[in-house]
Amino acid sequence: MKEIHLIRHSKSDWSDTHLKDKERPLSKRGRKNARFLGKYVEKVSFVADTALVSPSIRTSETWKILQSFQNITKDTKIISEIYEAEYSDLLRILRGLSFKINNVVLIGHNPGMEDLANYLLVGNNPDSLFEKFPTSSFISLVTDQKDWADLGRQSCRLKRFWIP
Template identity: 35%
Template sequence: MKKLTLLRHAKSDWLDRSLRDFDRPLNARGLRGARAMGLYAAEKGMVFDAVVASPAVRVTETIDHFETAYGHTLNPDWDRRIYLASSVTLIDVLRGVPDTAGHVLMVGHNPGLEDLVFDLVADDGSSPLRDVVEEKFPTAALAVMDIAIDRWSDLDNRSAKLVEVTRPRDLDPDLGPQDDD
């Protein structure tokens, strides 16, 4: 059995239109959201054996603030393929994770992360949490899946059970949707 946790980068700043998309930093709400999710992961006792992440600035800053609140160093494997990747590419990245990793944290972007949930979790009515993701997988949200495989190379569609979805607004209403969402 493997466990996969997805973390969407926190809310980014769109004020400086001269920046490339890759270089956009987090805004103030994003910083708070990343810290809230890191604290939540620590309180839940989440332990990650491997971390794979997009090297985009908003992801690196999300990890920095998540890690500070989480209280443990994450040492991500920065993988450019995750930046704006499709679900197919994300599955390919995960298939390359060493089998010694029982619990993987993947930090990246939508729509890829959301689509990954849809591809890995069957749409058969057995997971009300899938409906939560379908409604919206907002910035800084976490999705945790149990996957009935022994080797990451065996990861395939419909192989996961979604066991948890946590959004920043679930932890602090001030981190919920704003007029700019």
């Protein structure tokens, strides 16, 4: 059994129009919501074998806040391909994980995160399960697949879905 935990970064700050998208930090509201998520993560004693984090400032800041509440993992990898990734790119990254890893947290961006969650839950069904996967959202999925290479071959089960 494998667990996939998807977290969309918290709300970013748009006040500095000179910053590139990847360089935008969290807004005041984003930091607040990340702390709310951190408290939830601490409450459920959430841990993972590894974390795959987009290289954007807002995802790094979200992850740092979460780790300050609960030491989720000691193994964090910044993966450049997560930034602007479509769900198929994210699925490929997950399918490349070692079979020794049993649970992973992935912190990234929409629409890729929302599309990945929908794909893992309902497959190629055109009906979307989510109308919106807002910033600071946290979803945990479970699959009976023993190897990450088989992820998505059968639907995952929803374990938890938290929205600030």
